[in-house]
Amino acid sequence: MQLQQIKSLINLARVDGEIVERERSYILNIGHANKIKPGEILPLFVSSHEEIVPAGLTNDQKFKYIFNLVQLMKIDEKMYRKEIKYCSHVAAKLGYNEQVMLDLMLHVSSTMGEAEVKALEELIRKYLTK
Numbered sequence: 686m687q688l689q690q691i692k693s694l695i696n697l698a699r700v701d702g703e704i705v706e707r708e709r710s711y712i713l714n715i716g717h718a719n720k721i722k723p724g725e726i727l728p729l730f731v732s733s734h735e736e737i738v739p740a741g742l743t744n745d746q747k748f749k750y751i752f753n754l755v756q757l758m759k760i761d762e763k764m765y766r767k768e769i770k771y772c773s774h775v776a777a778k779l780g781y782n783e784q785v786m787l788d789l790m791l792h793v794s795s796t797m798g799e800a801e802v803k804a805l806e807e808l809i810r811k812y813l814t815k
Contacts, residue, residue: 690750691716691726692734693775694757699733700767707760715753738778744813747779748806755789764790776812785812 691712698708709730716726742750754775758768769790773783792805 687739688721688725688729689737689739690753691721692729693736693738693750694753695729696734696736697754697757697768697771700771701763701765704730705761708757711757711760736775736778738775742779744810745806747781747813748809751776751779751781751785751789752793752802752805755786755793756795759790759793760795780813780815781809782812782814785809788812 694712694715695704698704698712713723713726716723738750751772754772758764758772769786772789773786776785776789777783788805788809792801792808797805
């Protein structure tokens with residue numbers, strides 16, 4: 686995971702005007718799991734960031750990118766139109782047909798086992814256009 690993906694998560698968290706503690710913790714945990722220190726992440730919370738989706742991502746990396754965004758969107762159990770639109774925009778930049786969001790919104794939850802995540806990755810692979 687690159688720092689740009691953390692910035693995308695922060696952009697999504699900011700869409701509704703407020704970053705709640707559950708969102709902040711989720712982003713810090715994602716960073717920690719990818720060996721990005723809190724000291725690198727915390728300063729990023731104060732502003733929006735240019736949306737640059739890294740080139741050359743594998744299909745697995747693309748899935749993790751969009752999966753983490755959708756999981757963050759659903760973490761506060763409220764989904765706003767702006768959040769869905771943002772995730773759809775990023776999905777398109779990753780090479781997914783924007784209709785991928787329907788399956789993601791239906792199947793992503795905050796507590797998913799490894800087998801569920803792998804099955805979801807296989808399910809949405811059909812939406813990859815590039």
